[in-house]
Amino acid sequence: MVILHEFALSSASFRVRIALNLKGVEYKTKSYSLREGEQRSSVFLELNPAGLVPCLEIDGLKLSQSIAIIEYIDGRYPGPQLIPSDPAERAAVQAMALAIACDIHPLNNLRVLEYLEDEMGQSEQVRNRWYEHWVHAGFSALETIFQSQPERQFAAGDNISLADICLVPQFFNARRYNIDMAAYPRLLEISARASALPAFVRAAPVQPNS
Known part of the structure; x- marks a missing residue:
């Protein structure tokens, strides 16, 4: 199961959702209220010590930073190429x-x-x-x-x-x-x-x- 730890209005989380959708990857989301500081809870910090969303659990990995996540998704799944090879x-x-x-x-x-x-x-x-x-x-x-x-x-x-x-x-x-x-x-x-x-x-x- 692919799990996206995110906040809906986070533009970085928005990016990852777009990439997953473009690649046709099925995933579940778990939302954290940034204004309430839920991303700084001990539970979330075990996922991403930086205390930032998004964090993607995939293939036994815990990936952070939206650009790095999207690059992984692009190389991992078929479909439209999001980052050119040239x-x-x-x-x-x-x-x-x-x-x-x-x-x-x-x-x-x-x-x-x-x-x-x-x-x-x-x-x-x-x-x-x-x-x-x-x-x-x-x-x-x-x-x-x-x-x-x-x-x-x-x-x-x-x-x-x-x-x-x-x-x-x-x-x-x-x-x-x-x-x-x-x-x-x-x-x-x-x-x-x-x-x-x-x-x-x-x-x-x-x-x-x-």
């Missing part, structure tokens, strides 16, 4: 994905926002400005890259890839924070097209702003 194409896809997973998401992670609130005493208005700043910084760079490339169905071409798997959850979160994304038409188009695919629909936690 070195140049692989580097391009990983660069797009990591621009989100490393440059945007960590700065806007819940534990960072809670630290700004609890330890730094920052107001909700300031925290929202922080969140919006890093979203725009990351997406502005990606939009520039996408505008310089030929039009394509998805982030890296005509097939879904790891880049789309990272893009869609980050757009989802931006909408939850009511961030205006009109400045990123190419990213919006690609995200909307990917979001409509069944694997993405099934992975989505809730509709933004619902």
Whole structure:
């Protein structure tokens, strides 16, 4: 049995659900309330000492970090290839994905926002400005890259890839924070097209702003 330890609104967990769905892997989920600190319980820390979701139990392994998990899934199961084998194409896809997973998401992670609130005493208005700043910084760079490339169905071409798997959850979160994304038409188009695919629909936690 494949078990995904997660939090529904976690964009990293969202990524893994998408990948599992794309590969047709059957799995069960176990949810943890991040706001209540359940990911820091002794039970969860036995799964992942970092105290972060997601964690995937699979093939007798306990895997953490969404990008590493997706790479394992991609190599382990048949189906659409999510990370290209060609070195140049692989580097391009990983660069797009990591621009989100490393440059945007960590700065806007819940534990960072809670630290700004609890330890730094920052107001909700300031925290929202922080969140919006890093979203725009990351997406502005990606939009520039996408505008310089030929039009394509998805982030890296005509097939879904790891880049789309990272893009869609980050757009989802931006909408939850009511961030205006009109400045990123190419990213919006690609995200909307990917979001409509069944694997993405099934992975989505809730509709933004619902």
